[in-house]
Amino acid sequence: MRRYSRIAGTGSYLPPRRVTNDELAAELARRGVETSDEWIVERTGIHARHFAAPEVTSSDLALQAARQALEAAGCAAQDIDLIVVATSTPDMVFPSTATILQHKLGVSNGCPAFDVQAVCSGFVYALTVADAMVQTGAARCALVVGAEVFSRILDFSDRTTCVLFGDGAGAVVLKASDTPGILASDLHADGQHVGLLCVPGHVSGGAILGDPLLKMDGQAVFKLAVGVLEKTAHATLQKAGMSESEVDWLVPHQANIRIMQSTARRLHLPMDRVVVTVGEHGNTSAASIPLALDHAVRAGQIKPGQNVLLEGVGGGFTWGSLLLKM
Ligand code: ACO
Numbered sequence: 001m002r003r004y005s006r007i008a009g010t011g012s013y014l015p016p017r018r019v020t021n022d023e024l025a026a027e028l029a030r031r032g033v034e035t036s037d038e039w040i041v042e043r044t045g046i047h048a049r050h051f052a053a054p055e056v057t058s059s060d061l062a063l064q065a066a067r068q069a070l071e072a073a074g075c076a077a078q079d080i081d082l083i084v085v086a087t088s089t090p091d092m093v094f095p096s097t098a099t100i101l102q103h104k105l106g107v108s109n110g111c112p113a114f115d116v117q118a119v120c121s122g123f124v125y126a127l128t129v130a131d132a133m134v135q136t137g138a139a140r141c142a143l144v145v146g147a148e149v150f151s152r153i154l155d156f157s158d159r160t161t162c163v164l165f166g167d168g169a170g171a172v173v174l175k176a177s178d179t180p181g182i183l184a185s186d187l188h189a190d191g192q193h194v195g196l197l198c199v200p201g202h203v204s205g206g207a208i209l210g211d212p213l214l215k216m217d218g219q220a221v222f223k224l225a226v227g228v229l230e231k232t233a234h235a236t237l238q239k240a241g242m243s244e245s246e247v248d249w250l251v252p253h254q255a256n257i258r259i260m261q262s263t264a265r266r267l268h269l270p271m272d273r274v275v276v277t278v279g280e281h282g283n284t285s286a287a288s289i290p291l292a293l294d295h296a297v298r299a300g301q302i303k304p305g306q307n308v309l310l311e312g313v314g315g316g317f318t319w320g321s322l323l324l325k326m
Contacts, residue, residue: 006182006325007326009075010294010298011170016050056149061149066145084114087146096114120255120285121313123289127172130142147286161214166281168291170292183324184236184323186232191317197221248273249309252292254282255278277292
């Protein structure tokens with residue numbers, strides 16, 4: 001009998017400090033940087049984001065989201081036999097945030113744990129990898145997390161980027177199943193666009209060489225994103241033998257409401273079938289899709305048996321999508 005993987009529980013966590021556009025604009029004004037709630041809302045749909053306290057790391061946020069997902073799945077931490085964390089803001093250069101999370105969760109069974117680095121596509125990449133490992137029998141109960149403290153890599157003198165991002169974490173527990181949960185996925189990367197969206201700095205000889213803050217050509221990213229998101233959604237639907245009309249919910253990467261509206265239009269999906277959390281979360285990179293998924297599950301929007309299409313795009317350039325039955 002063929003083995004499948006299925007989401008058994010979801011969880012998420014936002015750090016308590018909520019920063020509205022007006023609060024951020026006032027903070028930026030003190031540094032001589034001009035922005036406004038009107039500009040941010042009109043161009044992005046973002047009203048607020050959450051920022052973690054300075055001592056809080058991605059693994060701390062991941063821990064809270066993971067505990068919620070385990071509870072929802074009815075699993076104990078020791079049941080986990082694979083941990084994959086998608087993050088671009090790891091606790092350390094090494095070891096992985098996944099191994100740090102493993103220890104914080106008290107998982108002492110020696111299960112594999114590793115990070116996936118695909119920026120905002122990270123969660124779709126991580127879920128695809130975990131699904132493949134469950135299908136081959138390498139894992140039976142995988143914890144897949146997206147966790148970020150993007151506030152650490154923001155340049156607060158650059159108004160074109162610092163207003164867009166926030167911190168948070170989302171998690172799912174993926175279990176082996178006789179019936180299909182994850183139906184199909186599609187992943188891509190194109191390294192020629194590395195410079196469009198990057199944090200160029202790196203550690204060398206005890207110092208940071210290059211700028212350790214986020215750089216983005218927003219307009220170029222916007223144009224690329226809209227095209228590749230449509231293509232990958234269609235590729236995944238084709239692999240699953242399904243049509244656009246069979247998608248109950250689209251859970252897109254939460255970067256900008258205009259990108260989501262454009263993608264929905266191209267997929268002939270009304271906006272009331274698109275999960276939108278960017279207004280309250282901002283762009284939380286690898287955390288954005290699992291945060292939005294958990295939000296919609298807990299709000300009673302996404303129900304068991306429904307078809308959910310996840311899709312992400314981010315630095316690299318990377319992009320991908322994944323179709324699942326809840
Ligand atoms: N407040 C006020 N004015 C601003 C701000 C701001 N925060 N930021 C830019 N402006 C100004 C610009 O200086 C410009 O002024 P000018 O016309 O006098 O030169 C004007 O607003 C228009 O700027 P644009 O860059 O043309 O604005 P645009 O409508 O393209 O919106 C944005 C910018 C929001 C960044 C948009 O391009 C976007 O969302 N791009 C996609 C970004 C994205 O999705 N990134 C995440 C990918 S995921 C990952 O991997 C991290």
